[in-house]
Amino acid sequence: MIHDLLSAADLDADSATLILDTAVEMAAMADRDIKKLPTLRGRTVVNLFYEDSTRTRISFEAAAKRLSADVINFSAKGSSVSKGESLKDTALTLQAMGADAVVVRHQASGAPHRLATWVDGRVINAGDGTHEHPTQALLDAYTLRSRLGGIAGRHVAIVGDVLHSRVARSNVLLLHTLGAKVTLVAPPTLVPVGVSEWNADVSYDFDAVLPSVDAVMMLRVQRERMGEAYFPSAREYSRRYGLDPVRVSRLPEHAIVMHPGPMIRGMEITPEVADSPRSTIVEQVANGVAVRMSVLYHLLGGFK
């Protein structure tokens, strides 16, 4: 198994599948009375969060605790970080305290890569800037697999602000590794220059893509992007790229609707769609804990 999980590209098909398979066992444990394994007893996992993300931090915290690890939450707010301590000094501090794994969320792309050069413990990227979010891609793959029965050969549309999305980058990498076909759907302004090298098709026409997909993955679109002229108005964005009941009706019967959260209801997705039986949004959150348990298990304690 790999030393750090910095990018979804770190995983080949075998190791990704192994993580997903183990996650199934971890999920089964959630139904037991005692939701705890002794696997990581005596190990220390630090959640180093430079960006507010209650949902991801809690997910990692729950995962580590269910494996009996000691968890230290280190939030950039109210810590020495807000007094101007550098990432390197923070890393050396964690190193000195004997962190076995550091789960890092950071607003700067590549910060986990830097961190990994300064600490001996395992580094898990919990989202870095507009770069990657590999455990999100794993939990999305887990959700796809459990809902659709498999990933290879399936067609997934990733819709929205691809340019600024770490979720999109990690998903394109992992879904390709696992044999799915990916189509990115966005206004041309929100597709990066250089996307031609990605293992994904690009479409500017959401409606044309709908009939052929097995899953639609909606991305959050921040209203502030309007000010940077990526699109004229929230209303126009919703009309052209939002997922509403009319568009859902054009999806194949079995197709599912995914969203990594937090979603902006009324912008990229309507409330009816978000709350419909086709939506896996809440399920994704539950799957996140199981997948992160599996990642910690394999990086820290599992198979040698």
Place this chain on the structure above:
Amino acid sequence: MTTFRIRGARILGGDPTDLLVRDGVVAAVGADADAPGAESVDADGLVALPGLVDLHTHLREPGREDAETVLTGSRAAALGGYTAVCAMANTDPVADTAGVVEQVWRLGREAGLVDVQPIGAVTVGLGGERLAELGAMADSAASVRVFSDDGHCVFDPRLMRRALEYVKAFDGVIAQHAEEPRLTVGAQMHEGVVSARLGLTGWPAVAEESIIARDALLAGHVGARLHICHVSTRGSVDIIRWAKARGVRITAEVTPHHLLLTDTRAESFDPVFKVNPPLRTAEDVEALREALVEGIVDIVATDHAPHTTEDKECEWAYARPGMLGLETALSIVQDVALDRLGWDGIAERMSRTPARIAGLTDHGRDPAPGVPANLTLVDPAARRQVDPGSLASRSRNTPYAGMTLPGRIVATFLRGEATVLDGKVVK
């Protein structure tokens, strides 16, 4: 003053000959290059070049003496074979008055290792709004002839036009940092395949090219001299070629790092590879090498940009852009272009032409009797591994750490005084 007899040097790579350096000039070349009591310098196998001239150096003093000082930067320059460097204006305070440029000029004289020729800011405080007192800097003891807001683009087209026109009065030149600021908001690296993958905000080539095109047209319109700093893209080369064909008085520089490194270096997220303009693609590197050989790009300039460890050992987005260059520049040019340029072509692009652009009449002259003895001796057969810890610069941000490069400066002479001997700086 020591008299030196340099024995067996190959001037511009020619046949071995002796040079007598006395009283600040090359006193004799050839068989009669001898004098009683002269200190002998064994130059067997070494190539003698006119002392290199860097049109683009950041010495950081005043203001960031923790990154570099005029003295430490002068040492790095002498060790790189330079006898003159042009110090960029983006210091703190900005070199936008006669007082500051004279201070930098005097610090250079005190260090005494290279001629430090200050560059004056084009606009007050590099603010891009009002012209600095360009004439006062030209008339000062520093005799400033090159003006640049480097680090910032003189973006306002009307202000740029006025600056180009105004400095004609004293044969000045505006050195433009070509970067359309609205197209590079938050930019971190070259916009392309690699930036898309790494999720780093892109710095598109068009942001450079559009400004070069605009300024070439402006310079042509008012009949002024224009110099383009650190050209980095294939498209820029095309535009400069076009402007020269039209008769525009335009010159351009390329940095050693843009001749060698590509944007894939950013994959490490190590900000030692963060620079402005950013490292581009292999295609751009190839076009820049071609342009340098062809003479479309006139010179190599280092854009030596020292930064402290804390400004580089951090997240990519928070790091300052810039790389060290003075101590490795000639090696890289030797590596990528000696086969096509020859030593004469390298002397043209790293000494004679930059001296001419900067108006430094004592520099950029081939070693010959009666010429000021500003020269350097390079061992082209040597190879060395770059060790950041052993550089003379106060900073350590070299992108070449661990790389093995050809060539080594053995000795450098400034007006007849040795600044480097046996590969070591004399003070």
